[in-house]
Amino acid sequence: MTSATHGTPAVAEQVGTLDAPRSPYMRKKTTRGNYELYSWVFMRASGVVLVVLVFGHLFVNLMVGEGVKAIDFAFVGGKWSSPFWQIWDLLMLWLAMIHGTNGLRTIINDYAERDVTRGVLKGLLYLAFTIVVVLGTLVIFTFEPCPVGADPELLASFCTA
Amino acid sequence: MTAVMEKADAQPKTGEIPSFDVTIKVRRFNPEGDAAGESYWDEFHITAYGTDRVLDALHKIKWEHDGSLTFRRSCAHGVCGSDAMRINGRNRLACKTLLKDVNPGKPILVEPIKGLPVVKDLVVDMEPFFASYREIMPFLITTGNEPTKERIQSAEQRERFDDTTKCILCAACTSSCPVFWTDGQYFGPAAIVNAHRFIFDSRDEGAQQRLEILNDKEGVWRCRTTFNCTEACPRGIEVTKAIQEVKRAMITRAF
Numbered sequence: 001m002t003s004a005t006h007g008t009p010a011v012a013e014q015v016g017t018l019d020a021p022r023s024p025y026m027r028k029k030t031t032r033g034n035y036e037l038y039s040w041v042f043m044r045a046s047g048v049v050l051v052v053l054v055f056g057h058l059f060v061n062l063m064v065g066e067g068v069k070a071i072d073f074a075f076v077g078g079k080w081s082s083p084f085w086q087i088w089d090l091l092m093l094w095l096a097m098i099h100g101t102n103g104l105r106t107i108i109n110d111y112a113e114r115d116v117t118r119g120v121l122k123g124l125l126y127l128a129f130t131i132v133v134v135l136g137t138l139v140i141f142t143f144e145p146c147p148v149g150a151d152p153e154l155l156a157s158f159c160t161a
Numbered sequence: 162m163t164a165v166m167e168k169a170d171a172q173p174k175t176g177e178i179p180s181f182d183v184t185i186k187v188r189r190f191n192p193e194g195d196a197a198g199e200s201y202w203d204e205f206h207i208t209a210y211g212t213d214r215v216l217d218a219l220h221k222i223k224w225e226h227d228g229s230l231t232f233r234r235s236c237a238h239g240v241c242g243s244d245a246m247r248i249n250g251r252n253r254l255a256c257k258t259l260l261k262d263v264n265p266g267k268p269i270l271v272e273p274i275k276g277l278p279v280v281k282d283l284v285v286d287m288e289p290f291f292a293s294y295r296e297i298m299p300f301l302i303t304t305g306n307e308p309t310k311e312r313i314q315s316a317e318q319r320e321r322f323d324d325t326t327k328c329i330l331c332a333a334c335t336s337s338c339p340v341f342w343t344d345g346q347y348f349g350p351a352a353i354v355n356a357h358r359f360i361f362d363s364r365d366e367g368a369q370q371r372l373e374i375l376n377d378k379e380g381v382w383r384c385r386t387t388f389n390c391t392e393a394c395p396r397g398i399e400v401t402k403a404i405q406e407v408k409r410a411m412i413t414r415a416f
Contacts (some may be wrong), residue, residue, distance in 0.1 A: 031378035037415055040382050040408075051254055110385070 005029030039102055046099045053092045078156040086140055093136045101129045183209050183265040185218050187230065188272040190279045200279070203227075204268070209260050215271065216255040217246055219283075230282035239395060242331030246283050252333040252393040274336035276345060289345055290332045293352040297374055299359065302367030318363040325358040325403050327396040334390035334400050340383050341379040347383045348375065350390035350400045357403040360410060372411050381408050 062068045079085040104125055112118035146159035185207065187274055190200040205222045223230045235241040237256045242257040249263050249270050263269050277285040296340050303312075328351065335349030356375055360368045375381050381404055390400035 032373060032376055032380075033378075034376065034380035034415060036380070037376060037411060041412065095211055110340055110343055110383075 007021065043099060043102060046095045048093070050095050050099060053095070057088070057092060073154050074156040077143070077157070080143045081145050081156070081158070082141065090137065090140050093140070094133065097129055097133050097136075103124060162225075167253065178210055180208050180210050182267060183207060183218065183260055185215075185222065186267040186268045186270050187219075187222070187282070189230070189282050190273075191229075191281060203230075205272075205302055208306045209265070211259075211261050213260050214256055214258060215246075215253075215258045215263070215269070216244055218260055218269075219271070221256060230283075231281045240329060242329035244358055245274055245331040245336070245395070247336075248276055252337045254331060254395040256331070257395055274332060276336045276338070276342045277332070285332075285336075287332060290335055290349065290351065291330075293348045294330065294355060296348070297352050297356040298367060301359070301362075302370070303364070304366055312364045314363055321363070322358050322361040324362075324398055325354045326402070328354050328358070328399050329396060330355075331395060333393040333395055334398075337389040337393035339341045339387060340385060348377070348380055350384075350404060353381055353384075353404050353407055354398060354400055357407055359377040360407060368410075368412075372407070372414060375407060376411055381411065384408070 001038065061071060080089070105122060108118055108121045112121055145156055147155075152160045183206075185202045185205045187205065188200060189203045191197060205226050207218055207221050207226070209218055209221075214236055219230065219232055219234075223232075232244065232246070232255070234244040234256060236243070239254055239257040242254070245252060246255055247253075247270075248255065248258055252274055255271075260269065271283065273279050273283045273285050277287065279299060280286050330351060332351060333352070335351045338347065338350055341349050342345045353375060356371045359365045360371050384401070384404045386401055386405070388401050390404075391398075391402070394400055
């Protein structure tokens with residue numbers, strides 16, 4: 001019964017022998033709890049917030065004033081010296097990362113058939129998530145807009161003033 | 162003159178029922194014998210009539226061509242839910258699908274429903290499907306003394322869950338669900354539909370327990386709203402809508 005082993009891993013191990021006519025089928029284990037409920041609600045809520053954050057970000061960076069040509073080190077330095085943009089970008093980073101990671105977690109759950117594959121893929125996913133979030137958060141809060149000894153031409157206007 | 166004669170010959174004689182030839186390709190699997198464990202396509206050519214259903218074609222094959230062909234059917238009129246199968250890639254009841262409606266010009270593909278273990282040919286093991294059904298407790302749950310008369314319900318209260326009472330447990334929906342295909346751990350649309358039938362029944366008091374059961378990692382939250390189930394349902398139940406209503410009941414319960 002090689003092609004008939006779906007959902008019954010016990011049968012797969014004994015290929016060639018016939019299993020009992022009514023071998024009981026069991027759901028692996030009960031996994032009740034509100035975790036999936038909250039994750040479902042979070043996806044909807046964060047999606048709506050992200051639409052505002054991302055399009056606001058694109059509008060301010062690419063369309064206001066000089067537009068896309070204005071983006072350089074000084075522009076980013078100027079933005080991140082304001083707590084408003086720090087919080088905006090932090091929120092965008094965290095929500096986008098949790099939203100995206102949760103989405104990929106769902107896809108892995110849907111498509112990975114073997115438990116080992118599923119575990120490995122999710123492990124890699126969470127590792128990538130941790131690295132990006134920690135690094136991103138660190139950059140937003142420890143960013144130095146006026147490095148000592150840099151060419152004043154490249155820095156924000158408030159550095160030289 | 163001759164042309165007229167030929168044309169007259171092509172006309173069916175009076176009283177003769179027009180027929181057509183059709184090729185049926187059946188996905189077969191035998192757990193025993195020479196080709197044990199191998200599934201393969203088997204081709205049959207039969208003559209059919211406009212009123213013939215896929216089930217009639219399978220009967221003709223079994224009775225006149227190959228008696229070893231195995232499939233389930235009981236009532237043959239779309240009520241018992243025994244003969245759900247994958248016909249031309251879509252889950253349907255063989256007894257409710259006319260051959261002329263499934264493009265008989267090309268070979269008609271008949272496969273067992275997906276995601277459940279195949280026992281033989283078109284017969285699958287329905288136990289995983291019924292296990293999920295049993296888990297949602299498909300029976301009336303009440304407290305207190307039994308009333309001396311029937312349990313009263315208004316027409317509006319009955320209407321609330323009318324759609325989901327139509328389920329015949331044929332497994333066409335659950336075996337059309339791509340999430341169920343992956344590992345068979347998802348409860349599946351049919352179990353949720355039958356939970357819906359009791360959750361929204363004003364006479365039933367087990368709604369909280371059923372919501373708790375379906376608030377599982379493998380419960381309603383695995384639904385991706387692909388609408389395969391709604392499309393597959395031979396009873397026309399709005400399955401995806403029912404699943405979303407159960408989701409909504411869970412969210413209003415949690416917040």
